[in-house]
Amino acid sequence: MIKDTMNANENVKPNSREMAVLKGNFPSCFNVDGSFDMERFKEFLSDKVTVTGEGYGLKFLGKNYARLLASVDTTTVVVSDEEHNLKPENVESENIYISGDNLDGLKHLLKSYSARIKCIYIDPPYNTGSDGFVYNDNFTFTIEDLSEKLSISEEQAQRILDLTKRGSASHSAWLMFMYSRLLLARDLLTDDGLIFISIDDNEQSNLKLLCDDIFGEDCFLGNFIWKKRQMVDSRTKNGVSKDHDYLMCYGRQDTSRIRGKASDKSKYTNPDNDPRGDWMSADMTGLATASQRPNLHYTIKHPETGVEYSCPKTGWRYERSRMKELIENNEVIFPSEPTGRPRRKKFLKDVSSGFTGFSTVLDLPVYSTQGTREVRELFSNKEVFDFPKPVEYIKLILEQGMKEDDIVLDFFSGSATTAQAIMELNAKDNGNRKYILIQSPERCEKKSEAYQCGFLSINELGCKRISLASGKIKEEYPEATVDLGFKHFTLVEPQQNTLDKIEKFDPNESKLFADKTLLNDFGKPTILTTWLVRDGYGLTANAEEVDFAGYKGCYMGKHLYLIDSELPNKAIEEIVVKYETDGGFNPDNIVLFGYSFTWTEVEALKINLKRLKDTEKNLRINFDIRY
Structure with missing residues (x-):
């Protein structure tokens, strides 16, 4: 679990993700010692790809550091908000709201939702040079670590750490912040998926080069212009009223396309x-x-x-x-x-086609003031969020990127406009679109109206907005039977005392004694939720609890999870009998929470399950002990 991840992260390099892709697709290009044979790889490209020595792209301080962050796995665990998730309106919901750093959230999602997201919309912080965006991360790399991992000088490593630890609103810091997240986001998109990114003039040109680097120039679909201000601002210092924002769109592949606007069939008659x-x-x-x-x-x-x-x-x-x-x-x-x-x-x-072309100038008489008005109306005329995007604007975007049963991801959720837009679209056409939102627990300023209304962080406000919008939609569409609930999860870093116990725990020296305190530190529901996501079952999966002579295991698909401590021989015997007699029970993997079991218990389980190889099922079970 956490210890396994920390150990694996020790060997991660900036190109680890790319090398894993190459190894999966070109295994013959890797030598016995793990080195990559470039000459053999070139043979695969022969007569198919023109290799050129010329190149053009975006370079900035910290680019390789951002690649490293995308490769390093997260050590956070996924905590289910059971009180919220078990409410009648949420218990069957397939909508997801994640409170936590979006870099961690994307890493968890990739384990279950890779190539499953049809549309991504994000409204990242604009780098205006003020305190609206300041880069900070919680990684603890030393100068020596970075120098070795990135193959750079200690002076360069220090400059990168200055960007991350002291907080910076520079162009390099913003690009470093976005690069790692977009790298991960690309892998979540379906083959025909689309990503839309709202941006202003400050980073628009840099974002274009950044996305060309990540998605490829041939996957660029358009840079749309939205007139967000209805009236010209005459108070500007230089006399220029900045009345528009950009909406940049890329496809996962060069065959991705915008849906377009629905054709007006009312114009067709037969006189x-x-x-x-x-x-x-x-x-x-x-x-x-x-x-x-x-x-x-x-x-x-x-x-x-x-x-x-x-x-x-x-x-x-x-x-x-x-x-x-x-x-x-x-x-x-x-x-x-x-x-x-x-x-x-x-x-x-x-x-x-039932659709016409889609202009890069968005024909939408909806302005940013409408977004503010929509939130104000939901929150009893309180100004709890600055400059939210209007619901109609998000609807227009989503209609270009998804059909009635697709998944949309927004990992800069803010006030959760995307969730309201999805629910309204579903209520209108009885669709089954689903959303996944991620929002960091960014603290509300004490002087803000949101804080005065009792919201300590933006994610709290976002959750509340979804609930209020759901009630509004129920009133407007009383006959609708669509999903208006959501499941809530929080990403949590283990406490330092828990990390200390993990660090000290040695399976080779703990053959006779388990450490039950670590199970208590995490909690069984958190361990199970984190594992279900890791093993590809997603965040809304419900594992079946199975009773083995009083011992409670959890069964899902190809996995049987054993988390509780004290596994008696009678329970082991029941597990074997379950395999032998229940035709619908065939997990290939038995996953154990390593801290809960002694060496004697694990060996007894292995020995008893070996006899299944000689049965008609001829099962070969993989034991996965996670720490």
């Missing part, structure tokens, strides 16, 4: 009972002058009246032969007056 179905009138005017495209400049003659219609200044959209074909097929609508302009019938059946 002449055309057997081809409903149609609408479409313009046939071209975009080229006579000198540019002479073949698109000609007059059109009505086939029955002989009336000729002059060519527009920019020509027609079609050449003569194609226009003749359209006229013969009764696809051209002729006006009653010679001064009018012929138009084309556009049939609904020929529309390849």
Whole structure:
């Protein structure tokens, strides 16, 4: 568990994640000693990929440090808020709210939700140079550690630590902060998944280069502009009113695409009972002058009246032969007056998609003041959160990236606008979209109205907003049967005295005695929740409690979890009998909380389960003792 993670982290390098991918896909390129054979790897690229020595990209202080942070596993545990999660409105919910550092949260999610998130939306802190963003992390690398792990000088290591430990709002600090998180976020997206990032002018250009580095330039879909301010601000020092924000969008792969806006089918009718179905009138005017495209400049003659219609200044959209074909097929609508302009019938059946293109200028008459008003109305006219995004703005984004049963992730949750947007979309179309939100327990300032209302941290406020929004949606959509609850989890670092006991515990010297205090320190529900996520079952999985002669084990899929101490021989015998007699009980892995068991208990379990190899099931069980 924690000790295993800490030991594994000792050997982590900045490129550990990338090397694991290479080893998984190109195992033959690794030698016996673990070294990577570049020449053999080049053979795989031969005739398929052009390798160039030229390069262009973003470099900043701490980039390799950010890669290292993305590779190091988290030592936090996942604590379920049982009082909240067992309430009737939440017990069956598949929505998730995580209170904790989003870097840790993303690492936990990757173990269960890798390549499962269809849409990510984040509104990260804008680096305005003020105290709105200050980088701080709780990693305890020494100068010597960083110098060795990153292969840099101690002077460079000191500069990086200065950014992380003293707090910084520099460009390098912001990029370092974002880089590690976006690296992890990319791996959570489905193959056709999309990520949307809100940003302002201060880091927009750097974010573009950062995302090019992580997602690839060919996965860039667009940089949208949202007019967030309705009225021009005349109070600025330089006379420039900053009225817009950017919304940057990337796909997981270069085949990802924006959904677009739904086509307006109400424009299609069939006034002449055309057997081809409903149609609408479409313009046939071209975009080229006579000198540019002479073949698109000609007059059109009505086939029955002989009336000729002059060519527009920019020509027609079609050449003569194609226009003749359209006229013969009764696809051209002729006006009653010679001064009018012929138009084309556009049939609904020929529309390849139910969606139109999506402009990079967001056509949305919704401004930031609406977001403030929405939160104020939920919280009894209290100004508890500054500059939340409007619900309609988030809805527009989500409609581009997900369908009615996808998962959205927001790991800078803030006031939880994303949750409200998802619930409203589901209530409107009876969808089953699910959300996962992560918000750090950032303290509310004592002078703030949020603090005066009893909210000590932003995550508390976010949870409350979801509950208030749920009540509002129930009133507006009384017939809706959608999921309006959520499961709440907190990421917790073990206390120092717990870490001290973990550090001192030696399985080789503790063969006769278990350390029951560590089970008490963590608690069985926390250990089980953390393991279920680690083993790919997610945060909403419910393990089955199984009684083995009074000893309570937990069974889920391919895993049987033994966490409680004192495993008697009678319980071991019951486990074996369960394997032999219950056809639906076939866990391949028995996972033990190592601190709870003596060497004698573990050996007795192993010896008794060996006899299952000789049965009809011929089971080969993996023993996983976690510390």
